[in-house]
Amino acid sequence: MAVPLMQAVRVGRYVVKQHLTGRKRYPLVLMLEPLFRCNLACAGCGKIDYPAQILNQRMSLQECLDADAECGAPVIAVAGGEPLLHKEMPQIIQGLIARKKYVYLCTNGLLLEKKLDDYEPSPFFSWDVHLDGDQIMHDASVCQDGVFDKAVSAIKAAKARGFRVSINCTLFDGADPKRVAAFFDEVMALGVDGIMTAPGYAYERAPDQAHFLNRQKTKQLFRDIFRYGKGKKWRFTQSPLFLNFLAGNETYHCTPWGKPLRTVFGWQRPCYLLGEGYAKSFQELMDDTAWEQYGTGAYEKCADCMVHSGYESTAVMDAVKRPWHIAKVALFGPETEKPMAPEISLANQRPAEYTYSAQVESQMAAIASRKPARSPRVRVHSGKDTTSGETRIETADAAD
Numbered sequence: 001m002a003v004p005l006m007q008a009v010r011v012g013r014y015v016v017k018q019h020l021t022g023r024k025r026y027p028l029v030l031m032l033e034p035l036f037r038c039n040l041a042c043a044g045c046g047k048i049d050y051p052a053q054i055l056n057q058r059m060s061l062q063e064c065l066d067a068d069a070e071c072g073a074p075v076i077a078v079a080g081g082e083p084l085l086h087k088e089m090p091q092i093i094q095g096l097i098a099r100k101k102y103v104y105l106c107t108n109g110l111l112l113e114k115k116l117d118d119y120e121p122s123p124f125f126s127w128d129v130h131l132d133g134d135q136i137m138h139d140a141s142v143c144q145d146g147v148f149d150k151a152v153s154a155i156k157a158a159k160a161r162g163f164r165v166s167i168n169c170t171l172f173d174g175a176d177p178k179r180v181a182a183f184f185d186e187v188m189a190l191g192v193d194g195i196m197t198a199p200g201y202a203y204e205r206a207p208d209q210a211h212f213l214n215r216q217k218t219k220q221l222f223r224d225i226f227r228y229g230k231g232k233k234w235r236f237t238q239s240p241l242f243l244n245f246l247a248g249n250e251t252y253h254c255t256p257w258g259k260p261l262r263t264v265f266g267w268q269r270p271c272y273l274l275g276e277g278y279a280k281s282f283q284e285l286m287d288d289t290a291w292e293q294y295g296t297g298a299y300e301k302c303a304d305c306m307v308h309s310g311y312e313s314t315a316v317m318d319a320v321k322r323p324w325h326i327a328k329v330a331l332f333g334p335e336t337e338k339p340m341a342p343e344i345s346l347a348n349q350r351p352a353e354y355t356y357s358a359q360v361e362s363q364m365a366a367i368a369s370r371k372p373a374r375s376p377r378v379r380v381h382s383g384k385d386t387t388s389g390e391t392r393i394e395t396a397d398a399a400d
């Protein structure tokens, strides 16, 4: 089982309790990004295109624990940036586990073997290693050779020490379903506990804008992959109904509050993928976000989104309403032959708004008002700038 039985029971109990108490909007997974800085510069990433002063910001241990206390979700995914660059990460993970939260620590794997001693295996803890396909696919996706081999070596080391390990596989336009299926076979043979997969979201700040999937291509790609998977024992960490949605069999609207994101900026509106503003508290996020203005059919930037951070909570909530439906999909797998479910009309969506520059300006002003400027040390980034092809020079403070 990709998710331990006790975890499934506790999360299921939490979901049912929310429904019984009539709570209209509730979080399922807290997405925690205590830093944006990364040691890679992937072409499809929309998270690291900030000035160095912002990349050098960190959420403290206390801020991370406070975010958990405010939100109250049973599962926490710690992402970034690269979380293993954060000095207090072992304490953050310990603190969340002590509260009996199920924690997934997302990493590109480059520092994983070196840092394994700082962590203990626990039924509440899993590594979530980024692997976008086989060696050639993944190294192309992260724009650096050798990353796949390092990540796989780290996965083996973590499994040998008794850790739970899942992989996080984002797929882009041009992915070959047969090759992805072979990759899923390969990671299952490695002994990973589960696969988390999704199409890449078309981040407006990602250097490579040419390889994001539209909805029709996404659904066809996943149908083709799942057809190759018939009869195989691939273990996914996601709800079977979310996989059924990816294969074009559900007309779901997104549930952006299901996976709220807390970053160094605050609580991101409206979701993990879109940063159109920030709330000071979780309650403010829930109460004061104009949720109806977002989602496929409502907003241009949402038109092609089929990402788990928006739709997995919808699938989980659907499972509570239609338990027989999830049982059928869990038993037989997603439908791959029948006509697809109707698509949501985009006729009335509002046009995209572009808020990035204003947000960067306001965050830079906030940083400047918080502490006096100090001389940064200069470091040459190991990768190339993915847009210009030039070696990138960045500043980094002592917290790295």
Ligand code: SF4
Pocket: 254, 255, 256, 270, 271, 272, 273, 274, 294, 295, 296, 301, 302, 303, 305, 306, 307, 309, 310, 311
């Ligand atoms: S569809 Fe929902 S989850 Fe996707 S970007 Fe829009 S608001 Fe976010």
